[in-house]
Amino acid sequence: MFKCRLVIRAYAIHRKSWYEAEEDCISWGGHLASISDEQENSFVRGILRAESAWIGVNDVQVENVFVNSDQTLVSYKNFQDGEPDNSNHNENCVTIGSSGKWADAFCLVTKPFVCKR
Template identity: 50%
Template sequence: MASYQVQVEMEMKKLNKEMRLMKLKVHRRSNMEYILSEERESWYTAGEVCTQWGGTLVSVRDFRENEFIKGLIPSSESAWIGLNDIQREDEFENGNGEKTTYRRWEEGQPDNLYHNENCVEVMGGNGRWRDSLCLLTKRFICRRS
């Protein structure tokens, strides 16, 4: 009986998370839709949540898109994007496999501080990017077509 109750509670938490996700404001740009999460998740979990929404962590294609997503993030915060160098150090790729060449690094970045920063966040204030520890919990931006 106790294990059934735990299972039900876990399912309820999952459903509540999905409901909060579906209630987020959808921002439109061209033929794409974007959401900024209210919840804070690790980079890995953020990607899973974006998949549940029907999209992926955003892979920033150009300056205009970067300015657009910067405008979604409060200036004192940051948010995960899909770029990472998990597979090979200093070879950044997007978690969804999309090829992009646009980069907007903050000065001195990426620095791979403590040899453990493999995921990329965008800063709300200036739109610059930093590499960060993937297990830190942050807001994130999903994109879908």
């Protein structure tokens, strides 16, 4: 079975908002990382340091309808217990933590980020 090579680039030093991070990923030829299965989730978790980082998952357009930054629907989810909670009704972008669990967050907070192409 043939599988495309996954190319991931993690930006642990550069902290950007979700939107700025997506722009950087596009300039690299990719998008913020979409995560399609547990194996990819584990891989991304393994390259992170102690803090959370932006991935491409968001519900900016329709609340609780999660899409990737390339506009594909999210088929795999790994939210931590109690998430997504849309705290203060403004958490529409998703982070992955060093545990591999996801949480929604305010998109304008600056964080490290993970690109995929």
